Amino acid sequence: MTPKDRLIIALDLPSAEEAQNAVSAIGEAGAFYKIGYQLMPVGGLDLARRLSDGGKKVFLDFKFHDIGATVERGVKSVCKLGGDFLTVHAEPDVLKGAVEGRGDDKRLKIFGVTVLTSLDQDSLKLSGIDMKIEDLVLKRTEFAAEAGADGVVASAKEAASIKARFGDALAIVTPGIRPAGASADDQKRIVTPADAIRAGADYLVVGRPVIAAADPRNAAIEISTEIASALARRA
Numbered sequence: 001m002t003p004k005d006r007l008i009i010a011l012d013l014p015s016a017e018e019a020q021n022a023v024s025a026i027g028e029a030g031a032f033y034k035i036g037y038q039l040m041p042v043g044g045l046d047l048a049r050r051l052s053d054g055g056k057k058v059f060l061d062f063k064f065h066d067i068g069a070t071v072e073r074g075v076k077s078v079c080k081l082g083g084d085f086l087t088v089h090a091e092p093d094v095l096k097g098a099v100e101g102r103g104d105d106k107r108l109k110i111f112g113v114t115v116l117t118s119l120d121q122d123s124l125k126l127s128g129i130d131m132k133i134e135d136l137v138l139k140r141t142e143f144a145a146e147a148g149a150d151g152v153v154a155s156a157k158e159a160a161s162i163k164a165r166f167g168d169a170l171a172i173v174t175p176g177i178r179p180a181g182a183s184a185d186d187q188k189r190i191v192t193p194a195d196a197i198r199a200g201a202d203y204l205v206v207g208r209p210v211i212a213a214a215d216p217r218n219a220a221i222e223i224s225t226e227i228a229s230a231l232a233r234r235a
């Protein structure tokens with residue numbers, strides 16, 4: 001795996017055409033793309049298929065959350081798309097359904113979303129959860145491991161404790177990344193690519209710092225370079 005395979009560029013754009021233009025502008029500097037809700041109903045699934053056929057890796061950020069049987073059937077359908085990573089909420093039945101649905105199609109990796117980074121202790125309390133965020137992240141990571149999922153989505157803040165407890169058994173995908181000096185946009189807890197890799201993240205999800213950059217290709221190259229030197233220091 002090369003450093004650019006660890007950079008998942010979020011195609012958070014309003015149309016499949018704009019997303020395709022971004023992919024073309026980034027060219028060989030981008031190897032992995034995230035497609036989420038915004039694109040899904042407006043041609044995002046066809047784009048996912050085209051990217052896959054064109055040799056790019058695709059992260060389907062669909063965050064499934066339903067009864068296990070429905071998740072299982074949904075994931076079976078997703079397997080026909082040809083994506084590489086799929087997110088579901090990290091609850092036992094949801095994870096088990098997803099792993100069942102994936103079956104022997106080991107290409108599609110299942111990632112459990114632990115606790116959304118937009119939630120803080122007060123918002124958890126409002127939902128009736130008294131547990132500390134870090135403990136809840138670890139508990140849900142344990143659900144992911146027990147269900148046979150491939151990894152979790154977690155903030156860089158929690159990556160180190162996940163790595164310490166689960167080692168390389170689960171891959172960690174980390175959003176909220178900003179190169180030094182970049183605008184934070186609406187992200188509250190941001191870390192640099194190097195710090196996220198040092199904390200134990202395996203893949204970084206980066207949106208606006210690449211797709212809204214004056215030169216998206218160069219922005220992607222710079223982040224991959226930063227990932228490469230942080231990996232060299234981590235080794």
Ligand code: C5P
Nearest residue numbers: 010012116117175176187205206207208
């Ligand atoms: O533009 P930016 O780099 O902030 O985009 C981050 C991407 O990661 C967005 O697609 C966002 O939905 C996603 N994400 C996140 N925080 C999470 C989970 C997903 O920012 N906890």
